[in-house]
Amino acid sequence: IAGITQAPTSQILAAGRRMTLRCTQDMRHNAMYWYRQDLGLGLRLIHYSNTAGTTGKGEVPDGYSVSRANTDDFPLTLASAVPSQTSVYFCASSDRVGSPLHFGNGTRLTVT
Amino acid sequence: GQNIDQPTEMTATEGAIVQINCTYQTSGFNGLFWYQQHAGEAPTFLSYNVLDGLEEKGRFSSFLSRSKGYSYLLLKELQMKDSASYLCAVMDSNYQLIWGAGTKLIIKP
Numbered sequence: 132i133a134g135i136t137q138a139p140t141s142q143i144l145a146a147g148r149r150m151t152l153r154c155t156q157d158m159r160h161n162a163m164y165w166y167r168q169d170l171g172l173g174l175r176l177i178h179y180s181n182t183a184g185t186t187g188k189g190e191v192p193d194g195y196s197v198s199r200a201n202t203d204d205f206p207l208t209l210a211s212a213v214p215s216q217t218s219v220y221f222c223a224s225s226d227r228v229g230s231p232l233h234f235g236n237g238t239r240l241t242v243t
Numbered sequence: 244g245q246n247i248d249q250p251t252e253m254t255a256t257e258g259a260i261v262q263i264n265c266t267y268q269t270s271g272f273n274g275l276f277w278y279q280q281h282a283g284e285a286p287t288f289l290s291y292n293v294l295d296g297l298e299e300k301g302r303f304s305s306f307l308s309r310s311k312g313y314s315y316l317l318l319k320e321l322q323m324k325d326s327a328s329y330l331c332a333v334m335d336s337n338y339q340l341i342w343g344a345g346t347k348l349i350i351k352p
Contacts, residue, residue, distance in 0.1 A: 173247065173342030174286075174330070189339075221285060228338045229273060234285035 134158070137222050137235035144212050144242050152207040152238050154222035162225045163205040164232065165189075165197060167218040174221070180205055181228055212242045245269045247343035249331050254349045255321055263316045263329050263346045271336025277305055277316045278330040280345065286330055290316070318348075326350045 135156045144150050156163065165177040176189030180199040194216060196208045205224075209216055219239050223232040248266045255261040267275070274293040278286040292298055292307035292314060304317040316329055328345040335341055 171344055173344045174332075174340075175342070176339065229334060231276065231288040231291060232278075232286075232340075234287070236285050 135222055135224055135233055135235035137220075137238050139238060140236070141239040142241070144209075144240060146212055146214060146242055148212050150209045150212055150240070152209075152220055152222075152240070154205045154207070154235060155203050156205075156222075156224045156233075156235075157203065158224060158226070158233065159202060160224035160226045160233070161202070162228050162230075163199065164223045164225075165195070165205070165207045166221045166223065167191065168221060168237075169218050177207065177220075212240075214242045216240065217242045245333075245335060245341045247331055247333060247341055249329075249343040249346045251344070252347045252349065254351060255318075257321055257323060257350055257352050259321050260317065260319050261321060261348065263318070263331075263348065265314045265316070265331035265343055267312050267314070267331070267333045267341070267343075269333045269335045269341055272309060273334040273336065273338055275305075275307055275314050276332045276334070276340070277314075278332065280328045280330060282327070289329075321350050323350050323352070 138153045161182045164179045166174040178197040180186045183202045221237045222235040246268045277289040280286040290305040297306045302319045307314045330345045331343040332340045
């Protein structure tokens, strides 16, 4: 079934540890996004990529990095996790900028 | 600053009609999206409005007034499975999506 796969589904991480959240899509979408969702707040964009080989900063990029080596994969790395990065992380894609987003099932991350 | 406002929570009865409002103030406008998100799941796309007026899609309709910075999502013949959060998002002049915090809709039998 075509779609977006995120891994892991959930993770408990000690503060200061490095962590990479994986995201793979098989729809050949050009644009990909990483959001975090926190209770009482709207989805907040962390980083995005309009096409393979390019990335950009969103609303809350500090403490996170991304890469887009190919069309399908868009990993998100936390270099040194802090408790404020406890959140649900959603990866999303769209066939072009401005099209509706398709979301992965999310990664629930707890930083202790 | 950019802002999207929608009610935090609404309650409705199975079989009834409910209207979820969304007001926005953004730097430019390139369309408004509605998404549905069941608890513990990913958001899924419901509707897109870029011109004023009503877009109907089955039991769901979405309305837009750009001059008023206002949209609503209308759900008819409510079913228990419609219990979910409904997210309003506006695409600004830079084609970035600005998201509301979502409206949790509770359906009672």
